[in-house]
Amino acid sequence: MAEVPFIAIEGPIGIGKTSLAKKLSSHFNYHLLKEIVEENPFLGKFYDDIEEWSFQTEMFFLCNRFKQLEDIDKKYLKENKAVIADYHISKNMIFARRTLQEGKLEKYEQIYQILTEDMPAPNMLIYLNASLDTILERIHKRGRDIEQNIKASYLEQLRNDYEDYMNAFERLHPNIPVIRINGDTTDFIQYQQDLDCIIETVTKHLAVAGGIKMKGNQ
Structure with a gap:
């Protein structure tokens, strides 16, 4: 695990990843890395016709996330500056396996492996x-136009895919702590005590890691 904190937040669409990343970035004074979403020119078409536009959509996300992480590694992590991201690049494979047909999935996975083999890995999720x-x-509350046509069945499949992925992630990476937060019982946007509880948990994990700075880019 890297000495400088690199925390990634993951979960299904609309769960509050960016909101939590902003709040934790502000509290710990860590650089905030936000994924590019609405800038994807294929995303609206994707939600209308997943099969037709999945490859273009996923390739756009992969290339942009690769570039973001490459920049973060050079400008922050290698300069011993902490980072908190509202995504983990491995999410690309969660979506790709759900949306891409077999032939395109094989091509996509080859490109994914090449691009990500040297990428920095978070030391907390x-x-x-x-x-x-x-x-x-x-x-519904955040009201992004491009998300209004997302099918509930797709979201439910994605929710289950994330659960399977995270269970596998914990088995494969026992040294990377995973903090699980139940969004049904935790509302860190509306209730300060819920946010304080999350901050306390993250702080404890940082302390256990040993040698990791509690505050960020100072």
Whole structure:
């Protein structure tokens, strides 16, 4: 694990990853890395016709996330500056396996492996999940036009895919702590005590890691 904190937040669409990343970035004074979403020119078409536009959509995300992480590694992590991201690049394979047909999935996975083999890995992962009803409610509240046509069945499949992935991640990476947060019972946006609880948990994990700075880019 890297000495400088590199925390990634993951979970299904609409669960609150960016909101939590902003709050933790502000509290710990860590650089905030936000994934590019609405800038993807294929995303609206993807939600209308997943099969037709999945490859273009996933390739755009992969290339942009690769570039973001490459820059973060050079400008922050290698300069001993802490980072918190509202995504983990391995999410690309969660979406690709759900949306790409077999032939395109094989090509995509080859490109993914080449691009990510030297990418910096987070040394802490925060995993947000919730029931489908909660996810739908939060997507509705934030009101992104491109998300209004997302099928509930797709979101439910994605929610289950994330759960399977995170269970496998914990088995494969026992040295990377995963903080699980139940979005049905935790609302860190509306309730300060819920946010304080998350901050306390993250702080404890940073302390256990040993030698990791509690505050960031100072």
